[in-house]
Amino acid sequence: MTALLDRVAKAASTTAFGLSALAVAFFLFAAAIVVGFLFWQTNKLFTDQVLATLTAEARILSSEMKVGGQVKLVETVTALSRPQGTGLYYLADDSGAKIAGNLNRIPPELEAQGRGGVFSYQPLNGDGPSHLAVAIPVDLGTGLRLIIGRDVEDQRVFANTIRFVFLLGFGILSVIGLLGGLAVSRLIVNRMDQITAASRQIMDGDLSRRIPTTGRGGELDALANNLNEMLERIEGLMNGLREVSDNIAHDLKTPLNRLRNAAEAALRDPRGEEAYREGLERTIEKADELIKTFNALLLIARLEAGPLEDSTETFDLGRFVADVSELYSPAAEEAGFALTIDVEQGVFIRGNRQLIGQAIANLIDNAIKYSRGGEPGSAITVRAYRIAGRPAISVGDHGPGIEKADRERVLKRFVRLEASRTMPGTGLGLSLVAAVARLHHGEVLLEDNQPGLKVILLLSSRCLIAAPEQMGDAVPGLAAQ
Amino acid sequence: MANSGSSVSSTAGLPRRLGDGQLNSERREDEGRTHTMRVLVIEDDKETALFLQKSLKENGHTADLAHDGEAGLSLALDGAYDVLIVDRMLPRLDGLSLIKSLKSEGNRTPVLILSALGEVDDRVKGLRAGGDDYLTKPYAYSELLARVEALGRRTAPEEQQTRYSVGDLVLDRLSHRVTRGGEHILLQPREYRLLEYLMQHAGQVVTRTMLLEHVWDYHFDPQTNVIDVHVSRLRAKIDKNFDKPLLHTVRGAGYTIRDGPA
Numbered sequence: 001m002t003a004l005l006d007r008v009a010k011a012a013s014t015t016a017f018g019l020s021a022l023a024v025a026f027f028l029f030a031a032a033i034v035v036g037f038l039f040w041q042t043n044k045l046f047t048d049q050v051l052a053t054l055t056a057e058a059r060i061l062s063s064e065m066k067v068g069g070q071v072k073l074v075e076t077v078t079a080l081s082r083p084q085g086t087g088l089y090y091l092a093d094d095s096g097a098k099i100a101g102n103l104n105r106i107p108p109e110l111e112a113q114g115r116g117g118v119f120s121y122q123p124l125n126g127d128g129p130s131h132l133a134v135a136i137p138v139d140l141g142t143g144l145r146l147i148i149g150r151d152v153e154d155q156r157v158f159a160n161t162i163r164f165v166f167l168l169g170f171g172i173l174s175v176i177g178l179l180g181g182l183a184v185s186r187l188i189v190n191r192m193d194q195i196t197a198a199s200r201q202i203m204d205g206d207l208s209r210r211i212p213t214t215g216r217g218g219e220l221d222a223l224a225n226n227l228n229e230m231l232e233r234i235e236g237l238m239n240g241l242r243e244v245s246d247n248i249a250h251d252l253k254t255p256l257n258r259l260r261n262a263a264e265a266a267l268r269d270p271r272g273e274e275a276y277r278e279g280l281e282r283t284i285e286k287a288d289e290l291i292k293t294f295n296a297l298l299l300i301a302r303l304e305a306g307p308l309e310d311s312t313e314t315f316d317l318g319r320f321v322a323d324v325s326e327l328y329s330p331a332a333e334e335a336g337f338a339l340t341i342d343v344e345q346g347v348f349i350r351g352n353r354q355l356i357g358q359a360i361a362n363l364i365d366n367a368i369k370y371s372r373g374g375e376p377g378s379a380i381t382v383r384a385y386r387i388a389g390r391p392a393i394s395v396g397d398h399g400p401g402i403e404k405a406d407r408e409r410v411l412k413r414f415v416r417l418e419a420s421r422t423m424p425g426t427g428l429g430l431s432l433v434a435a436v437a438r439l440h441h442g443e444v445l446l447e448d449n450q451p452g453l454k455v456i457l458l459l460s461s462r463c464l465i466a467a468p469e470q471m472g473d474a475v476p477g478l479a480a481q
Numbered sequence: 482m483a484n485s486g487s488s489v490s491s492t493a494g495l496p497r498r499l500g501d502g503q504l505n506s507e508r509r510e511d512e513g514r515t516h517t518m519r520v521l522v523i524e525d526d527k528e529t530a531l532f533l534q535k536s537l538k539e540n541g542h543t544a545d546l547a548h549d550g551e552a553g554l555s556l557a558l559d560g561a562y563d564v565l566i567v568d569r570m571l572p573r574l575d576g577l578s579l580i581k582s583l584k585s586e587g588n589r590t591p592v593l594i595l596s597a598l599g600e601v602d603d604r605v606k607g608l609r610a611g612g613d614d615y616l617t618k619p620y621a622y623s624e625l626l627a628r629v630e631a632l633g634r635r636t637a638p639e640e641q642q643t644r645y646s647v648g649d650l651v652l653d654r655l656s657h658r659v660t661r662g663g664e665h666i667l668l669q670p671r672e673y674r675l676l677e678y679l680m681q682h683a684g685q686v687v688t689r690t691m692l693l694e695h696v697w698d699y700h701f702d703p704q705t706n707v708i709d710v711h712v713s714r715l716r717a718k719i720d721k722n723f724d725k726p727l728l729h730t731v732r733g734a735g736y737t738i739r740d741g742p743a
Contacts, residue, residue, distance in 0.1 A: 284621075287619075288621075291619055292702070295702075296702075311602045311605055323697075324699075326671070327697060327699070327703065327707050327711075328703075328707055330707070330710035330711055330714060331705060331706070331707045331710045334710055354699070354700045354701050355701070357699055357701050358701035358702065361701060361702065361703050361704055362704060365703070365704035365705055368705065369705075429704070
């Protein structure tokens with residue numbers, strides 16, 4: 001019982017119940033106004049009708065008085081004053097003494113006013129409850145006083161019945177409305193309880209749980225579906241994060257361990273001071289590598305978190321790509337590559353110059369690192385051009401290339417293919433290029449260079465600027481202080 | 482490539498570091514040209530601050546320490562310092578606000594900002610606030626030293642020089658002509674700018690990252706030691722056919738151009 005009361009109290013305290021109670025209240029108020037108006041109108045119509053009848057009768061009686069004199073009038077009034085009728089009469093002489101009629105006296109309510117109105121009287125033939133009646137005085141022009149009226153008790157009883165029925169109706173409506181509100185809010189509370197329970201479980205860590213839906217497609221289902229889609233994304237992100245942190249654990253812990261080993265080995269080395277120096281140098285070297293990995297990781301995370309604040313510049317892409325390539329060309333030549341630079345003139349873009357530079361640097365560095373130099377045909381081609389109205393930068397080599405199946409994968413963080421695991425590198429170079437592409441609403445395409453690999457950094461057409469506005473920052477190197 | 486095992490590691494706006502990453506505190510002993518500087522280190526981490534003070538002292542400079550922003554600001558306004566090293570996150574008054582107040586007081590002491598925030602836009606914000614250089618933690622001490630010394634020299638009048646000379650090597654900034662012992666040396670535009678920057682900082686150590694930033698205007702990590710090849714090409718032109726080398730490699734730090742012993 002208390003449990004039921006609790007549930008009712010809970011339902012009653014909900015928004016849904018409050019809203020339905022409010023709706024019921026508004027409905028009742030409006031209904032009361034309509035019924036009240038109807039009642040008042042009917043009453044008025046009826047009274048007017050009675051008064052019209054009485055006025056007509058008064059006219060007949062007064063003409064009878066003119067024609068037949070007092071005797072005829074008394075005769076008529078007496079004949080009309082049958083006890084069963086609804087007509088009421090009172091004829092008195094000048095002094096107020098009753099001559100004829102079925103009323104005992106002039107009703108005091110009328111005597112005071114001297115004109116027609118509503119009064120109550122005691123019927124002659126009984127001592128039951130008093131009846132309601134309407135009467136008007138008739139002007140006879142002589143010393144006689146005549147009052148004629150109609151008993152309206154039947155109408156009053158009818159009106160009372162109607163009033164009772166309406167009040168009863170209102171009562172039933174309110175109760176049913178409120179019960180309906182309670183039922184509706186119970187339904188909503190039940191759905192909400194399900195959603196709350198599910199989200200609590202999800203908060204407790206069960207990310208695979210979903211909010212139940214009824215499949216009927218209401219707004220609550222739409223809400224639940226949206227929440228479920230959000231959960232789907234969160235779960236995906238969490239899994240991605242877990243994967244990344246596993247990778248971090250592996251790719252940062254391994255070099256950390258190597259660093260620790262180097263320091264320990266140096267300490268144990270019997271050569272003493274000389275070994276310590278070498279050990280410390282190696283330690284710093286390894287710390288630098290770690291910092292490098294860490295920085296690249298942070299940068300990728302930062303780029304994936306969203307756009308950077310006001311760090312975009314307008315610059316000549318072709319010129320910039322040629323410039324960065326020029327930085328690498330001596331190093332590429334020394335490594336045995338012919339570095340070809342092929343840039344389209346007049347492609348001005350708006351973007352983050354430093355990050356695009358970093359991406360080009362990573363791509364050229366990869367090309368130098370992963371393809372063999374010094375052999376015939378060891379060439380690296382860097383291009384800046386437009387693909388279907390989109391600015392693009394490509395770096396192609398004639399090295400071993402990447403299998404079609406692996407191309408998607410190498411863009412991910414820390415992914416290093418078996419063949420290159422032993423080479424120096426962080427496994428973040430291409431991920432960073434991909435992050436830079438995403439920052440510029442573009443993408444990275446890996447293609448077969450026949451033979452070798454061609455990586456295309458495709459930026460969004462939104463980056464393209466029609467005419468150069470500010471050329472100042474397109475001339476690198478002049479910032480030297 | 483001399484330092485293939487450890488490349489210059491600076492990602493766009495991220496720490497600019499040195500090749501070998503060696504602490505090279507003894508390298509200044511034979512170097513008479515760097516004048517003593519008064520440095521104020523405003524850094525809340527006491528261990529780092531003491532390390533910087535000790536290291537700067539070993540390199541012949543004096544350093545005062547402040548551990549919060551307010552103390553740092555009043556010291557910076559009172560004392561005549563050659564360079565300020567300001568950590569970006571400081572208690573009581575953060576580094577950028579400190580620099581802004583300092584600059585609004587008309588103080589023109591060069592500021593090196595140290596920060597753990599190394600993202601692309603942080604650097605821009607730091608320089609916009611009035612910083613003169615930006616170094617991201619973790620950094621190599623040799624990188625910091627080179628930058629502090631470059632900043633300390635900034636106020637010197639030679640900034641306006643139209644002619645640089647080191648030994649018999651002369652660079653004329655008006656005619657863009659480089660001669661050594663009167664003999665004209667033909668340089669590529671980039672080689673010219675590289676030499677110009679080195680001669681502007683003659684006698685000082687210039688790191689690879691500083692060259693990348695100032696000669697190429699790149700603030701990203703080139704992954705491999707691309708600068709070394711450019712420098713050795715320049716060296717081949719200015720030093721190869723002459724008996725006395727002027728462009729020296731400073732192990733673990735960078736390069737220096739000077740008329741003196743290697």
